[in-house]
Amino acid sequence: MVTLTQTTTRQGFFAPGRFEADVFDCEVQGGKIPEDLNGAFVRVGGEFFYPSMYPNDGGFSVDGYISMFRFKKGIVDYRGRWVKTPRWKANRAANRQLFGNYRNPFFDDPSVKGLDRTVANTAVVAHAGKLFALKEDALPYEINPKTLETIGPWDFNGKYKSETFTAHPRWDPVTGDMITYGYEASGLLTNDIYVCVVDKHGNVKNETRFKAPYLSMMHDMVLTEKHLVFPMGGYVTNMKRLKANKVHWGWDKSAPGYIGILPRDGDGKDVRWFKTPLTAAVHVFGGRTVGNKVIIEAGLYNSNPFPFFENTDGSPFDPTKTTCYLHRQTFDLNSKRDGFEDEIIFSDPASDLGKIDDRYTGQAYREIFTTYADPKRPFDEARAGNLRGRVSNCYGRFDLGTKKITPLFAGNTHSLQESTFVPKSKNAPEGEGYLMGVASNYAEMRAELIIADAQSMTELARVILPFRSSAALHGKWMGDDELDFG
């Protein structure tokens, strides 16, 4: 028997969902599903199936839950399943939470010592015909794309030589290679980064290692035609923290930020580190190499955005200080300095959870799709709570050429999750296709999948789920040409 204490932060729309689900032929409102959308919008996120063992454990420890909207000839089915990791199975067998704080194994129940602690809750990818749920503390977990049942960890036939695998690998659109990495690659508290190239058939074809200036979270990277770019900094950890039963990372605002640039034709010893006043770099949109310059775009927070990673100076997390702006950073490889140019390219805040048209990975691109909060839009506080100005209520197509934002407003009781872009066809111009993403409808207590024309940002149809869907972190469109969804 489980007791799910009704905490002050798990009420109403935010209460645990817990169930697995199948909905066949989902209700569609406002239009028809385009018949050229064949594949699935797959997302992963989650919630604690059993409450956390310690009160300071947070959102990154929630049990993974993978779900998909399966599109086939104008019909959409929904499926949601827990990612059945060894951790999830052990908890279920014991009917309670056996695992302690985020990436801290020292206070787990002794019965699970040595067991893989990952919850595989961060991102999903498809590569070489396989579907994976990812979390940066472990190997990828393979998932059956037809059933969404969990198959198990995958080490690329023993050829992938890191204990960890990022949630954000990147793809070379020309070769189909997956370029991936793991930090803390040799185990807990190690400071080596393992970089690996996996060809389009799933075979490891190249690898290298290097060390960071200090051990820190390295959540995402940029792939250009010639370089890999690794932002890091601010998040710190050590054995003293872990032995004091703290979560893996603390936020040290006195720690410098770094950006590592690794030539794709070099090896680990060729990495060059640029230094920056500290901002919190979590996600990056993309970048390119132009001559001897590397240029990236990213949403950067002016402080740590995660309340469950406490400040090392003892001050409380302050949510009013975590604004995210879209930046462009330019690194001059000819320069002898360790500094670089940084400009804010849109004056209004927007989310770092944005996407470009993946076919332009590594090259110049013009459009970024991301979410933002427009406080001037209406919000029905009586039906959805006092969240006016606080919800992400718009998707935006951010045009880097004109600096114009084309919005799509989700509704006056809605809050948006991350979107995904689907090209109209393989050869369609950049940004021509569909944008889709899930909106939480706080009044109707349900999830709604918005499908829009990505150029005009007009809504084409909305898929209605008759329940709240478990909050997802990242999602991705995967076409029928990538995976066999049945």
Added chain:
Amino acid sequence: MAGQSLQPSRRALMKGAAVLAGATALPAAWAAGAIGETPSRPVVTFYMDQLIIDQTGKSPAYRPPAGLRSAGPVEHLSDAEIRLLQGWA
């Protein structure tokens, strides 16, 4: 009609029960909080599409929607219309 007024309708009972249940579940900070206030003690607030406890107390307190899971959305309907909506009613 006079006879009906002596006996509360099903929807009136449902609404009353739900509002009562909601009221008892509300932490005091939510009931007291309002946008613009700067409480000096921890406050439940909305952040990144979740509710969190803001230890600084700087954020506006979250107030859930009125009538959530209550009969609010159908209170304008007649008893007959409700019977049509709900086969079991």
